[in-house]
Amino acid sequence: MLxxxxxxxxxxxxxxxxxxxxxxxxxxxxxxxxAVAAVADGVGSAKHxxxxxxxxxxxxxxxxxxxxxxxxCAEDIKRYxxxxxxxxxxxxxxxxxxNGDSITExxxxxxxxxxxxxxxxxxxxxxxxxxxxxxxxEYVPVxxxxxxADGICVVPLRAGAxxxxxxxxxxxxxxxxxxxxGIYDLLFPYLLKGRxxxxxxxxxxxxxxxxxxxxxxxxxxxxxxxxxxxLSGEALAGVTDDKTVAVIVNSSVLPRRRESGYYAEPxxxxxxxxxxxxxxxxxxxxxxxxx
Amino acid sequence: xxxxINGVPKVAAPNEPHLxxxxxxxxxxxxDGEAIAGLNKAINEFKTKTSLDELAQKRVDIAIVEFNxxxxxxxxxxxxxxxxxxxxxxxxxxxxxxxxxLAIDMVKERNKFYASLGTPxxxxxxxxxxxxxxTDDVEAAAKRIQEEESKGSHGKLKFxxxxxxxxxxxxxxxxxKRVMALExxxxxxxxxxxxxxxxxxxxxxxxxxxxxxxxxxxxxxxPSDW
Numbered sequence: 001m002l003x004x005x006x007x008x009x010x011x012x013x014x015x016x017x018x019x020x021x022x023x024x025x026x027x028x029x030x031x032x033x034x035a036v037a038a039v040a041d042g043v044g045s046a047k048h049x050x051x052x053x054x055x056x057x058x059x060x061x062x063x064x065x066x067x068x069x070x071x072x073c074a075e076d077i078k079r080y081x082x083x084x085x086x087x088x089x090x091x092x093x094x095x096x097x098x099n100g101d102s103i104t105e106x107x108x109x110x111x112x113x114x115x116x117x118x119x120x121x122x123x124x125x126x127x128x129x130x131x132x133x134x135x136x137x138e139y140v141p142v143x144x145x146x147x148x149a150d151g152i153c154v155v156p157l158r159a160g161a162x163x164x165x166x167x168x169x170x171x172x173x174x175x176x177x178x179x180x181x182g183i184y185d186l187l188f189p190y191l192l193k194g195r196x197x198x199x200x201x202x203x204x205x206x207x208x209x210x211x212x213x214x215x216x217x218x219x220x221x222x223x224x225x226x227x228x229x230x231l232s233g234e235a236l237a238g239v240t241d242d243k244t245v246a247v248i249v250n251s252s253v254l255p256r257r258r259e260s261g262y263y264a265e266p267x268x269x270x271x272x273x274x275x276x277x278x279x280x281x282x283x284x285x286x287x288x289x290x291x
Numbered sequence: 292x293x294x295x296i297n298g299v300p301k302v303a304a305p306n307e308p309h310l311x312x313x314x315x316x317x318x319x320x321x322x323d324g325e326a327i328a329g330l331n332k333a334i335n336e337f338k339t340k341t342s343l344d345e346l347a348q349k350r351v352d353i354a355i356v357e358f359n360x361x362x363x364x365x366x367x368x369x370x371x372x373x374x375x376x377x378x379x380x381x382x383x384x385x386x387x388x389x390x391x392x393l394a395i396d397m398v399k400e401r402n403k404f405y406a407s408l409g410t411p412x413x414x415x416x417x418x419x420x421x422x423x424x425x426t427d428d429v430e431a432a433a434k435r436i437q438e439e440e441s442k443g444s445h446g447k448l449k450f451x452x453x454x455x456x457x458x459x460x461x462x463x464x465x466x467x468k469r470v471m472a473l474e475x476x477x478x479x480x481x482x483x484x485x486x487x488x489x490x491x492x493x494x495x496x497x498x499x500x501x502x503x504x505x506x507x508x509x510x511x512x513x514p515s516d517w
Contacts, residue, residue, distance in 0.1 A: 189306045190411070191304065283369065
């Protein structure tokens, strides 16, 4: 049985300047039995990016609602997602034109999944992303953040079909999470780059491991409320960006429990020290073996 | 060991973006005396003041390059809180072009390094202080500054030039649109401004344009389209 929740919170950097949340999300359980989730992050400097983000998720979900049937196979769904992305792009362009604005004032990212409780089909554009928790208990990044050549600017939805990534994952997933970059970047701290486990497991499992969520259709609202309180609390006070997570859980499945080390908090002090030794070798008078 | 309180995780992962800043300093003969003494004092105070900010401590990496007869790295990129006290001496000519090229090489290399480790980074700064005209060729350096500042939608570098009494205004205005002039040899105000700017950038999001504060009273912007 599929349960889902979604949260979008205005970042303190926007709230302080009287700004609105430039993130948007939408999740629906469709009559065909599959759930659709979409998240979008309006580009900070774009004046109407909040409008664009909302329009993008609404248009995409509406398109999928119209197209998906019980018999839709993965290839069908990829086509529907591609059409949905094109529709979202056109809707945003039309809105810009209607208001006499430059399309750049409506820049947004867009990530989406169609998940029926096992495999998933997804679309992705921008610097947020999608993570799946397999039934085997492994957290798998499904997408790669898209940034421009400068490493800072985002590749927005209007970059077009040649930039959108639309694909399917045949693994058996117990749950799937979509996030905009305010949260996504926390899921993959750079100190874990190159490690066997790249994802920050103790953090992400709070959002999508049903052993912790204990989510059912009856209690999903309180599950969501707890996550929302966490996201808006002290623990993430340093994240000033808008925060969005959208999670779909197959509550009929509990992922396999892995060895305890998989869930352990990484040794951040040691990882930071390793990074420091690479960044400031001149400050260390005791080069380690092999350095 | 899991760090949770009643099942709620403690988010302990450091994920600090970094800001590389090169202080590019004219230590030619004409800077001898009050100017170099003022500069040494201000830089050491800058370190102390900026290090008080918790985020700047973790995010700001400072390198120091001096140029006189040639350009030399005085200090490699170092966390601001771990900068050693400096005691620059002034003598010789003004190899400004060589200094600028060295500084640009350093910030580009530094940002490449951050990228290789997946470390997000802010647009690097080069902050040049000079009291004279270059004694070497700065054409190539000027071209490089323009190239780097024009890359992408927001540029890959911010180059500031601060002229002290005797500086060559025409040269500095050819190098960058960010030219400031100091009316005396009291550098403390401008370095306070730098410190506040570093802190403001440290708390911002990568890619966000940060509004910098007002210059101190003894400094003024040289008109440009800045």
